[in-house]
Ligand SMILES: Cc1cc2nc3c(=O)[nH]c(=O)nc-3n(C[C@H](O)[C@H](O)[C@H](O)COP(=O)(O)OP(=O)(O)OC[C@H]3O[C@@H](n4cnc5c(N)ncnc54)[C@H](O)[C@@H]3O)c2cc1C
């Protein structure tokens with residue numbers, strides 16, 4: 001089973017999120033970079049499937065030259081091939097990103113059985129690159145998946161059953177392969193990189209492509225931290241002494257009727 | 258021009274909360290340019306009452322359905338919306354060369370809730386039409402024909418983006434916590450909403466003037482390849498996303514056994530238990546109970562956060578709660594500066610005492 005997983009380099013956000021003085025970027029002077037947990041789970045899922053059914057895992061990212069670092073992190077988890085769609089670091093829109101990814105994974109003839117994505121990029125939260133890639137490639141697609149089962153026919157993977165919980169009900173989708181699936185954290189627990197994995201990742205060559213792009217219709221003007229942070233809670237009391245106050249509060253809020 | 262909002266319907270009747278909030282943002286967008294507000298849903302015409310629609314400011318509505326289209330099918334839903342937006346009668350684009358929706362020009366925006374379904378359907382719609390799509394908006398206003406000013410969430414709401422969307426038809430999804438639940442009604446006077454009587458014919462909603470038309474979509478080959486099958490045995494009752502009360506537990510709960518008292522309290526308050534990421538990665542509770550950036554976004558009346566520090570990624574999921582009460586041993590925990598009320602103490606002492614006190618009040 002040949003699987004390609006798309007991951008995006010994003011700032012690692014710790015205790016607080018800060019914006020650069022021009023209001024256009026997340027301030028990363030104090031932080032490192034990572035990929036979204038959804039994407040890490042996508043890589044883990046791909047590696048598990050390849051371990052079970054054979055085949056290999058390619059990781060692909062569109063980003064600045066430094067994004068090769070995130071590809072190596074994913075190679076250390078068990079992917080075997082890395083593709084960097086190199087940009088000058090500008091923020092590409094989801095349409096341009098999808099165009100470049102679709103082109104890179106084979107244009108009209110996809111060579112992968114499965115394309116895995118995160119449900120949404122942690123930074124921009126566009127919720128659409130996987131779906132757009134699927135349309136460009138003419139493949140079936142489902143998003144937000146938390147359970148994946150590959151159904152083989154003979155020795156070929158033929159279909160997948162993809163599931164997720166939606167408003168208290170489990171939804172199951174049956175997709176013919178090749179297909180595009182985006183996954184969410186919770187589908188598995190990603191492993192830690194092994195030492196041999198790390199060494200292999202360090203030495204691996206990363207294929208680099210330089211795609212071109214056009215901005216799409218959504219233009220960022222400014223980023224800001226939402227208001228409302230920094231208020232101070234009214235302390236109802238300490239320990240069990242606070243219980244009567246807590247009960248009156250719940251009553252006032254209409255929770256006890 | 259018209260702003261069209263997709264409504265997800267509840268099995269018990271009516272639009273789900275997230276959709277009614279999306280409708281409020283859609284109404285704001287329509288109002289900013291003096292446009293009409295319309296609604297559409299998949300299912301029978303009776304699924305949403307004309308009274309509920311009128312109260313939310315909707316002027317026209319469509320129930321979309323056909324024999325083939327019974328369950329949820331993301332691409333088919335998008336195709337149906339594209340057809341409705343091209344022409345509500347025939348579904349055929351007036352002139353496909355004239356623009357993404359045939360240049361019929363009666364729809365200026367299509368809005369949905371930023372749920373798994375809403376985001377997925379609008380992404381398909383964007384792909385079908387070649388239009389950009391903006392997810393997780395909190396407000397939208399028209400500044401010129403073909404141009405909207407948007408406020409949207411990034412980092413699951415830890416950061417806000419001001420943006421301009423240039424597109425002949427704006428495709429937007431609305432964040433679950435974009436508007437407070439009580440801002441959903443057009444006239445904000447809850448008391449005046451008269452739920453339509455059962456069996457009332459569609460289109461004749463008493464003093465409500467909303468007529469519900471039926472729209473039969475024409476689907477393309479392959480639109481139904483991806484179709485949700487629902488396994489009924491996995492129904493879990495109240496869902497975290499729409500619960501009125503959530504009792505949250507974090508690392509401070511100490512282990513899987515510590516959750517019994519949280520479950521009991523949630524039961525007494527008619528709510529559900531939600532947890533932090535530490536709890537799910539430790540395997541104390543399943544991931545579907547996780548609140549936060551990579552879990553579920555909740556919008557309850559009350560969130561009682563117990564033994565949770567209040568990390569930015571956790572708060573991203575609960576900042577839409579109307580009231581947050583924290584129970585924490587550490588008065589310096591970040592949650593104390595983010596909650597409305599706090600009890601400084603050990604949850605293992607406070608929660609059992611609270612449960613007893615609530616039980617004692619009840620006959
Ligand atoms: C990309 C990314 C995504 C993430 N997504 C999420 C997400 O979706 N949801 C999420 O929750 N987190 C998420 N996190 C993790 C988040 O950063 C925090 O690590 C996590 O929320 C902390 O969980 P906690 O509050 O339970 O634990 P801690 O931070 O360890 O806090 C435990 C708290 O319990 C208090 N306490 C201890 N004992 C008691 C007691 N007996 N009684 C009362 N209080 C007590 C302590 O004072 C402390 O404040 C994400 C992180 C990253 C990097």
Ligand SMILES: Nc1ncnc2c1ncn2[C@@H]1O[C@H](COP(=O)(O)O)[C@@H](O)[C@H]1O
Pocket residue numbers: 006007008009036038039060061062063094097116117118119120121122124125126127128129130
């Ligand atoms: N620059 C990128 N490089 C590689 N994959 C990406 C990129 N942007 C988005 N993706 C993939 O698409 C998913 C959804 O992204 P988005 O639609 O931007 O929220 C992400 O979780 C990634 O898997």
